Amino acid sequence: MxxxxxxxxxxxxxxxxxxxxxxxxxxxxxxxxxxxxxxxxxxxxxxxxxxxxxxxxxxxxxxxxxxxxxxxxxxxxxxxxxxxxxxxxxxxxxxxxxxxxxxxxxxxxxxxxxxxxxxxxxxxxxxxxxxxxxxxxxxxxxxxxxxxxxxxxxxxxxxxxxxRRAGTRHKTLVESFLRAAARGDKFAAYRALAPTATTTLGDSHVLDAAELVERLHGASSVKVNGAGPTVTVSVASDHGRAIMFADVAWRGKQINRIQYFPG
CATH class of the missing domain: 3.10.450.50 (Nuclear Transport Factor 2; Chain: A,)
Incomplete structure (x- = not known):
């Protein structure tokens, strides 16, 4: 503390x-x-x-x-x-x-x-x-x-x-991932991720995608913005507040990396 x-x-x-x-x-x-x-x-x-x-x-x-x-x-x-x-x-x-x-x-x-x-x-x-x-x-x-x-x-x-920053298309992709995770639809959530995508708790603690989906159960977005290649989401879920950073591909519809920081 x-x-x-x-x-x-x-x-x-x-x-x-x-x-x-x-x-x-x-x-x-x-x-x-x-x-x-x-x-x-x-x-x-x-x-x-x-x-x-x-x-x-x-x-x-x-x-x-x-x-x-x-x-x-x-x-x-x-x-x-x-x-x-x-x-x-x-x-x-x-x-x-x-x-x-x-x-x-x-x-x-x-x-x-x-x-x-x-x-x-x-x-x-x-x-x-x-x-x-x-x-x-x-x-x-x-x-x-x-x-x-x-x-x-x-x-x-x-x-x-x-x-030049992640725009409406990219934010829609990340919000679709979040909604799928919120309702527990792992397959729909996984479809938004690139095959080589990494998901971490904080910066470096490897977090299995299934565990991330579990942490996002019941989640909703409080605020979303795009800066550079990153869509940032302020999240409220059954587990409390969090901030999620999603790095997106400029072309196509894939998330390359998610960093999840719980409050």
Whole structure:
């Protein structure tokens, strides 16, 4: 329990530093070789120098509030199911359904973030942004200046790769797998899996597909999103809450890997 509390406390320093607009404190939460993927599917920011530029582009100019639904700790990983409230300017506030994954590493007796992955849908966020109409003009100009000024053309292009993500077809596939597992239809569930698909409890504990189906008995999805090649599902089942990551094939209709993190 002490380690769990320590990990959660380490993660909680991130929204606290962001809310205080404390650049040095936020960047200092990361290991020297840390990686930030935000959103997953975009080009990662590696090392504190790039992470500092990420802060200057996306965090520093905005007020971000974390509305948490669920925290899960697995080994040295903390998963957070939440909604991000992002004030882009005085007249534009975005509400972004997201999942955050923090991989932590102990450095000199202190837990630091080695990898931060943010699973949220860039196209959906942009659509929400544009629906604000003329109010989006000033925040859009500010974001564009920040992207080009801090990230350059290459970094801006790297951010835009986040538009390619698991879409409606992939989410339908994963939700069909979940519904089949929920009603105990193993054969229908198995059909959604690639022949070489792996299923694990957490990151690495091998979980037989039949056991996963059992764990998903009576399950329903609370939230689903697609980022990069991953469909992420917040699950409620007879066994309680969980978060499930399903890596999908870009082409075809198959799930290549499932990682299941129970609460």
């Amino acid at each position: 002490a380690v769990r509390d320590d990990l959660l406390a380490a993660v909680e320093r991130s929204p606290r530093a962001a809310g205080a607009h404390d650049r040095a404190a936020w960047v200092g939460l990361f290991t020297g070789d840390a990686r930030v993927e935000d959103p997953v599917g975009s080009r990662p920011h590696v090392g504190r120098e790039e992470i500092a530029r990420f802060y200057d582009t996306f965090i520093g100019p905005r007020d971000i509030t974390f509305h948490r639904d669920l925290d899960i700790v697995s080994d040295s990983v903390v998963l957070r199911d939440l909604e991000l409230e992002v004030a882009m300017g005085p007249a534009v506030t975005m509400f972004i359904p997201a999942f955050l994954r923090y991989d932590l590493r102990e450095v000199n007796g202190e837990w630091q973030i080695a990898v931060l992955r943010a699973y949220w849908e860039l196209p959906a966020m942009m659509a929400q942004f544009l629906r604000t109409g003329s109010r989006a003009l000033a925040p859009a100009l500010q974001l564009s200046r920040g992207l080009l000024g801090n990230q350059g053309l290459g970094g801006t292009a790297g951010f835009m790769t986040g538009f």
